[in-house]
Amino acid sequence: MASDPLQDQHIDVPALRDLLDGRYRDVRNRVRDNLVEHASILDEAETLSTDDYRDRVRDVVVELAGTGQTGYGLPKEYGGGGDIGASVAAFETSAFGDLSVLVKLGVQFGLFGGAVLQLGTERHHKKYMADITSGALLGCFAMTETGHGSNVQALGTYATYDKETQEFVLQTQDDSARKDYIGNAARHGTMAAVFAQLVVDGENHGVHALLAPLRDDKGKVVDGVRIEDCGHKHGLNGVDNGRIWFEGLRVPRENLLNKYADVDEDGTYHSPIDNPDRRFFTMLGTLVQGRVCVGGGAINASKVALKIAVTYGNRRRQFGPKDSETEIVLLDYGMHQRRLIPLIARTYALHFAQERVSADLHRIFSDVDGASERRRKALESRAAATKSLGTWAALDTIQRSREACGGAGYLSVNRFSALYDDVDVFTTFEGDNTVLLQLVAKGRLTDLAAEFNSLNQVDMVGYVAGLAVETVVERTQMRSLLERLRDAVPGRGGLSDEDAGLLDPDWHLSMLRWREDHLTSGAARRLKSGMDGGTAPEEVFSRVQPHIIAAARSHGERLFYEAFLTKVQNTPEGTNKRALGALCDLYALSLIEGDRAWFMEHGRLSGDRSKAVQAAVEELCRQLRPHAEDLVDAFGVPPELLRTELF
């Protein structure tokens, strides 16, 4: 570990920035320019009244729509760009700016526009898509209810078909079924995609989406709808979240978004998908783009925080040798390096993981019919892992960055304040992180089987127990055995036994894979033995739940590491590659270090080897320290958006 491959080297920052920007460099630069043009909103967010701030955010959203930045993912025939990957890149880059704008963009073009596009058919597209793309028609995505958040199948809004008038009657069952936290509802939305139980002739066909008017031309709420403001929130106060009650609102039959199910004039319900659960999860599957976007947004928001904290840490001085005039730069303190440099490594890993999931999304959704269900499910699993672990990581990165700037970090002018408060809810919306990790685990446990998608974790218990668990266990254990054999190579020359192979990607990968396989097969076994022992499924689930979450996390982290490693391997030789390689090593070793207790408990790490892992993490931090500012500069956060007084 003693040799430093980066000594006296300089990172080529523009080249590294291009590498990070990737295929969509021009899109990202266009968004950067747009954000700089609207940079004043970062100041206005503090000074405007809530109403004015919301209107200002709306105006920016509509102006951005005018530049074409918001329509990359919408069809060309309606003024969009027809490029899903570009739309994700544009969205996540927007997270360098005001995050209320970001979220309002997501509500309008991703959720509302996406629902009309993905769940509707030509009749809806022709009527609405052009106005949605231009921002002339602002809409809501009315799914979540006060009493029904993660459990969407239990929604209490009803759309009952009235054959006489060929209308659906929308009714909120009780207060727990009011739509809640709905963006665009409190002030600007004139229409909503409403998720409701579809009842035809007394039969409930499950949750479907319909378009419903909310406000008339003059902005007055229509009869049959009641709206309440959600009020002040921890962050994102530029977004007008509201609650909606439907009180007998009638909408024409044609308002059913009928791609996956339709009701004929005479009240005949039909769907190309027979199984109601499968139909429901097919509809929900279209949400995956939202999750990909939210994860990417959080990861990019955390880059802003890290850029500020690392630059400050490289300038600010505090204490020093007695009788010396010059104090020591913060980043020269070991603890400060330990605090910030692994965060750079993790942010790079998440960036490349996000690039991968976004590319998968692009390929699968650009050619819907060609994508197998298995590939779609793999995408959903990857998106759930990246969104959940990426948003938690972002929140952690922002808070640590704030603390690394001391009291100055507490002043809103330095951006941490809004970044933290705005990103906070990213861990909850578009799928609560814990619930999403259960989805990931379920996919692993059932090997991406058809029932994969159900969010009801208790049902999973019986399902997994009913599977040929031995197959899962055997499959994973066989791999483990091979890994163990591969792992038993003798130490390389010149290195002590504890250090041997610490920087070997094969070792990193084998450790991460082994953990994942062991946790997954262990969870399957515990679920099965719990059920076999006659315990109630909910009790079995409750007890195994932390194990399941750990399995999901380990899966996600392995995917992230692989994405990072692949990127390093494909980078041309040179200082940038060496720097990325060191960051990638640091990421892997930080993961192993973070779970080293588990590895020791399972005989995969000796106490001495575990200490060597920690020493290697510290050494990598020291080696990367001179390059820290270059590494965050490569994120390409425009200086105009830093809005800081810190340097």
Add this chain to the structure above:
Amino acid sequence: MASDPLQDQHIDVPALRDLLDGRYRDVRNRVRDNLVEHASILDEAETLSTDDYRDRVRDVVVELAGTGQTGYGLPKEYGGGGDIGASVAAFETSAFGDLSVLVKLGVQFGLFGGAVLQLGTERHHKKYMADITSGALLGCFAMTETGHGSNVQALGTYATYDKETQEFVLQTQDDSARKDYIGNAARHGTMAAVFAQLVVDGENHGVHALLAPLRDDKGKVVDGVRIEDCGHKHGLNGVDNGRIWFEGLRVPRENLLNKYADVDEDGTYHSPIDNPDRRFFTMLGTLVQGRVCVGGGAINASKVALKIAVTYGNRRRQFGPKDSETEIVLLDYGMHQRRLIPLIARTYALHFAQERVSADLHRIFSDVDGASERRRKALESRAAATKSLGTWAALDTIQRSREACGGAGYLSVNRFSALYDDVDVFTTFEGDNTVLLQLVAKGRLTDLAAEFNSLNQVDMVGYVAGLAVETVVERTQMRSLLERLRDAVPGRGGLSDEDAGLLDPDWHLSMLRWREDHLTSGAARRLKSGMDGGTAPEEVFSRVQPHIIAAARSHGERLFYEAFLTKVQNTPEGTNKRALGALCDLYALSLIEGDRAWFMEHGRLSGDRSKAVQAAVEELCRQLRPHAEDLVDAFGVPPELLRTELF
């Protein structure tokens, strides 16, 4: 672990609340009543303009002063209560309410009032204390500068004695020396205790405090002073933080707070403390009360969050067995128990740790002359540990509580938002947490020697290296050996080897002590060998810093556990004692679990034993789950202050 000592038992909530309230129950209840009377400020904080909110906070502070709640710690002769312990209890209980009020109380009565009281003499007391106590004279504590936060000895404000006029001339050296983040400065303060380099006849005697006017009777800033608003902050926007420049302001000689040093009319400087460093740290030592208060405030703020999250988790349902009408209560999920119940245990531990440090403060400061320097330093160390680990824990508890309430937790009406944003800076002010932990470590490393107090960590390296390190090492290792012997008791009957003694307090304590001793002696050894090897002190310090911080943390956690254990042992037999005992076990096992990698690396925990620790944590969470709501009810947060829509 299978037997559940709490099965079918009920906690006596009023008795437990009394136990938590302790000696100052009546004080705490009085504060609760006062807060309920001013509960509307929790709503107003969101709706008022910044100026109006600040004025409202000022009004509440002055009204509270009228009730006597704010003066418990000030001398009786000036309208106070003369009871330091009561003043800490009153302050920390105030954290159930609006935290801007809390911090403004701290600035006025703790910092400004405390400086005049502790650093001044009778001439200042007679002139100002009555008006300070009543809130008629609002003041600032002007220590921190933009470029000089933790390193107070490097301040760049100068107070130069002018013999001719018998005045001090206050001058801000440059912009990095402007006073920054000063509460009460931007709007309400009419006077400040200013910390400045005292220069007499060209000689700099180091940092001293002087009283300086800021505003005249009409609120106009006086000549020679320039003030700027710090602007919007992440939280605490009801406190008017500002920046102050002194531009030749002249104050009379008598304004020097002259308890520890004085300047005669003829310009002779004298002090009862010869050593300038020692003098400086004696003056700074009076700050300990502020740290005790801030720690207690954060701990109590986190009780509010925990009360809301646990109650919600005990009501809210989500998902459930298929075809069942009733969904499962969140707190019945294993992951939800894991998320929240260890936080209850830690909050109880911190409560009792805080009770202990507050009692020490009371005893030592109520009888100043009788307290040995050693006892004072032990208090400072304990206060630094409780403040730093307590404020970090509070922030973590609030965030986890918020996430446990999903989207609803994001609405400001449910209090998490303000709690998080307001508490955030508690980790930074009154001593940055990382710097405070270094102070703790230094105390351990030097065995509370005289130089203990210097915050300059680099100086410590040479100092520690110069000590008889072997003595420290031997002392700690001897204890370790004894612990090891005691630890080698055979497993108790009926329990497997892995489970034996898992709930034995002696085992908990021996583990925590061993870790502390090992980390401390290890750090000492590394500092010494680094210096002996000729490395520059700052480089040695940089490398050993994470080790030093870990040693400090382990010391604090051991103290907290002992405080909790002592409380349990002194509680009368019954369900409450059993519940506290289970919580105390959970706290200890959570600590061991959290650092189990370290224990395994150092041969104190086998892999199987480590797994057993985790299983015991889960089992304790399950046993405590039926009592969770009772345990948070005992915090005694008045329902009027919950301001929640969640239950």
